Amino acid sequence: MFPETLRAARLMDHVRCLAREIGPRPSTSPQERQAADYVKRTLRSLDVANIWEQRFQSQNSLGWATIPYLLAGALAAPLAWAGGRAGRLLGGLLLLAGAFGLHRFSLGRPPFFQRLIATGPSQNVIARFPPAGEAQRHLYLIGHLDTNKQRFLAPLPWPGLVRPLNTASLVLAALGGLTLLLDALLNHRRRATWQWLPGAIPLSFLPALFFDEAQPHVDGANDNASAVAVLLTVAEALQRQPLQNTEVTLLFTGCEEVICVGIEEYLQKYAPPRENSYWIDLEMVGTGNLCFVTRHGINHFSHYTPDPEMVALAARAAGKHPQLNVIGKEMLILEEVANLRHHGYKAICLAGFGDDGYLANWHRLSDNLDNIEPETLERAARYTWALMQEVDRIANKNE
Ligand SMILES: [Zn+2]
Structure with a gap:
C-alpha cells in the first residue's frame, strides 16, 4: 500500500546523518550548508533530474x-x-x-531592518518531480535545514x-x-x-x-531533521511512483529558525501562482503523536489558520488511514505556514506533539537522535504520502 522507501530504517539513516554526523546546523553556518549538500547528494544519487539551489543572505540568530x-x-x-x-x-x-x-x-x-542584519550566507535546496500525466496542480513539501539554539524563553x-x-x-x-x-x-x-x-x-x-x-545549538533531530528525512524518502518514492496529475516540489529551506527567511526568499524570487498550488510544511514529526495543525500562534493576536480545503484533505487522509493515528489539533507553534497564508497560499502544517500536547523537546538539548521514535517517523512519512495522494485526487476544474 505505501511505497517501500517510507520505512523507519531508511528515515532514521537520514536523521542520523543530519543530526549526529553533521550535528547542530545553525542558520547561515557551514553545517547548514553541509546539510544542504547532503540533501543534494542524496537527491542526485536517486537520479532526480531537476535540483537547484537558491542562495540568499540571512541573520544568524533569532535574537x-x-x-x-x-x-x-x-x-x-x-x-x-x-x-x-x-x-x-x-x-x-x-x-x-x-x-x-x-x-x-x-x-x-x-x-x-532585515537588510541590516542579514549578513550570512544561506540557501534553499529545491527539487521538482513531474507527474506521470498532465500537470494540473502543484504540490510543495517543506522541511527546514537549520537548527536553533536551546531557548528557555521560546x-x-x-x-x-x-x-x-x-x-x-x-x-x-x-x-x-x-x-x-x-x-x-x-x-x-x-x-x-x-x-x-x-x-x-x-x-x-x-x-x-x-x-x-549564549546557549548552545541543539542537534535538531526532531526540529527538523525529521522533516528533511521524510522529504528525502518521499523523493525516492516519487522517482518510482510519481503522482498522476500533480507536479511536486520539495523545498528544503534555510534559516527558518531565524524567522522564516528561506521561505520568504523563495516566495519573493519565484512568486509561484496561488491558483492550483498546495503546500505542506513538516515540523518535528519524529517524536510522540502526530497532527495536522488546525490553529497556530504564539500569542492571542497572531494566530493563523491553515487553508480549509487543505484541512478537509488532511482529515480525509487521516480518516482513510486510522492506523496512522493522525488528528487535527491546535498547536503552540510559529512556522512557515504563517508566511504562506499571509501571501495567500493554500498551506497546512504537519507536526508531532508530546503527551502534554506541546512540541516535544522544542529548542532544548534533548532534541537529539536518542529521542527520535522510528515508528512515529514512519507514520509521518506514510501520512505525508497519503495526503499527497488526496491532493493528487482533487478533481480537475476543467473536467
Ligand atoms: Zn522547526
Whole structure:
C-alpha cells in the first residue's frame, strides 16, 4: 500500500546523518550548508533530474529579530520620565514601535531592518518531480535545514504560559505607548506609576534573551531533521511512483529558525501562482503523536489558520488511514505556514506533539537522535504520502 522507501530504517539513516554526523546546523553556518549538500547528494544519487539551489543572505540568530524591539521598549520608560514632553512623545513612539515589531515577528514577518542584519550566507535546496500525466496542480513539501539554539524563553519551561504572557506584554506595551503619546500631546505633567510597567517588562526579558543567545545549538533531530528525512524518502518514492496529475516540489529551506527567511526568499524570487498550488510544511514529526495543525500562534493576536480545503484533505487522509493515528489539533507553534497564508497560499502544517500536547523537546538539548521514535517517523512519512495522494485526487476544474 505505501511505497517501500517510507520505512523507519531508511528515515532514521537520514536523521542520523543530519543530526549526529553533521550535528547542530545553525542558520547561515557551514553545517547548514553541509546539510544542504547532503540533501543534494542524496537527491542526485536517486537520479532526480531537476535540483537547484537558491542562495540568499540571512541573520544568524533569532535574537537579531527580537532584541532591538525589546531595547526600544526598555528605553521608553527612562526617556518618558526624564525627557519632558519630547521624552514622553519619543518613549510612547518607541513602545508602540516595539509592540508592533514584536506583533509582526509573531506572525513570521521579517523585521523592517532585515537588510541590516542579514549578513550570512544561506540557501534553499529545491527539487521538482513531474507527474506521470498532465500537470494540473502543484504540490510543495517543506522541511527546514537549520537548527536553533536551546531557548528557555521560546518556549518557556511552562509552555501553557507562553500565549498569555506574550499577549499581556503586547497589550501593556501598546497601552503604555498610547497613554504616553496622549500625555505628550495634551501636555500632562503627571505620570501614572503603572506607566513604568511597559518599559520594565522588556527590561526584565532582556537578560533572559541574552542568556538564550549564549546557549548552545541543539542537534535538531526532531526540529527538523525529521522533516528533511521524510522529504528525502518521499523523493525516492516519487522517482518510482510519481503522482498522476500533480507536479511536486520539495523545498528544503534555510534559516527558518531565524524567522522564516528561506521561505520568504523563495516566495519573493519565484512568486509561484496561488491558483492550483498546495503546500505542506513538516515540523518535528519524529517524536510522540502526530497532527495536522488546525490553529497556530504564539500569542492571542497572531494566530493563523491553515487553508480549509487543505484541512478537509488532511482529515480525509487521516480518516482513510486510522492506523496512522493522525488528528487535527491546535498547536503552540510559529512556522512557515504563517508566511504562506499571509501571501495567500493554500498551506497546512504537519507536526508531532508530546503527551502534554506541546512540541516535544522544542529548542532544548534533548532534541537529539536518542529521542527520535522510528515508528512515529514512519507514520509521518506514510501520512505525508497519503495526503499527497488526496491532493493528487482533487478533481480537475476543467473536467
Ligand atoms: Zn522547526
